[in-house]
Amino acid sequence: MRTWNVAKGHGTENDFVILLDRHGMASPSPTDVRLLCDRRTGLGGDGLLRVVSAGQIPEWAGDPKVWFMDYRNADGSVSEMCGNGVRVFARYLVEEGLANGPDIPVGTRAGLKRVTMQRDGQVRVDMGQVLVDDEPTQVSLGGVTMTATKVDVGNPHAVAFVEDVAPLDLTRAPEFDAERYPDGVNVEFVEVVAPGHVRMRVFERGVGETRSCGTGTVAVAAAARRAFGGDDWRVDVPGGTLHIEVESTPDGGIERALMTGPAVVHIRGDVQVLDEQ
Incomplete structure (x- = not known):
């Protein structure tokens, strides 16, 4: 039995389970992700946002001190990026005292994303090149x-x-x-x-x-x-x-x-x- 610290959030009702894993000790498996995201037997969500230090991600070549959004789809598969998820991720970092804002760098498999917490409560993300x-x-x-x-x-x-x-x-x-x-x-x-x-x-x-x-x-x-x-x-x-x-x-x-x-x-x-x- 493992005990994990979790939260749940959403961006325009795209909802996520958030798993705090500062030092990369949890390493949720696809089965774990499916269980947590199941809407009948788990917490329910469209995906899981694992909050982990970027230095714990082997493929990350950027600043190891930024927080990395390790995003998994509800079926347990890994995804490169999630636009609603990165806003929720940044909100979580601020509310948990893990980041100060208003400008927050977030590592993702699609590169570093810069998130801005706005005074009106909205969250803006520089999504980079399209x-x-x-x-x-x-x-x-x-x-x-x-x-x-x-x-x-x-x-x-x-x-x-x-x-x-x-x-x-x-x-x-x-x-x-x-x-x-x-x-x-x-x-x-x-x-x-x-x-x-x-x-x-x-x-x-x-x-x-x-x-x-x-x-x-x-x-x-x-x-x-x-x-x-x-x-x-x-x-x-x-x-x-x-x-x-x-x-x-x-x-x-x-x-x-x-x-x-x-x-x-x-x-x-x-x-x-x-x-x-």
Whole structure:
């Protein structure tokens, strides 16, 4: 039996179990992650955020003293980045006295992310460079094939524009081009509401449909900018609203994207985890 210090938080209702593991002693297995994230037998969450010193992460080549967000999907698989998760992660660091703010560096598998705690309670993340592929791809849902835009936000996305996101059945995973996405993909379906304003639903790899996806909103803003122009986007998700600002390069690319939205940590305690047999 292991006792772990945990918390739970969410960003636009994309929810996470947070595991404090300062010195890398916990090392949760995929089975542990699935147990903690199970909504019936565990704490419930779309993923797990392990709070660990970056020096404990072998593949990390940056400052070993920063805090590293070791993100796992609910199925136990490792993911490169989580936009809502990094906001919740930073909120947790501040509330636990592990960081002072307002500017907080966070290590991720997609590189160092700089997070700013704003006076209005919102949290802004410099998501860095966003890569939009010139070659379209395709996704299929319910037997309907759609053209999609491939976007890299440190993790893979396929963005498809549709007339109305409400009737889509996301109880089953969309199909996608496995050659273009060998590690799987987050698929966003997007409805244009007005200039600079879109609505989206998302099927996240390793999870299923979630109430929000932070990196997904950045991917959507990047794809919308490519399709319609504009550097400021309001992205509505089932769990709320995120604002994405895009800074362009001289050649029209995306130098960086800034994501702003809420982050809440609302449950704290200890959990006992059975040793695997």
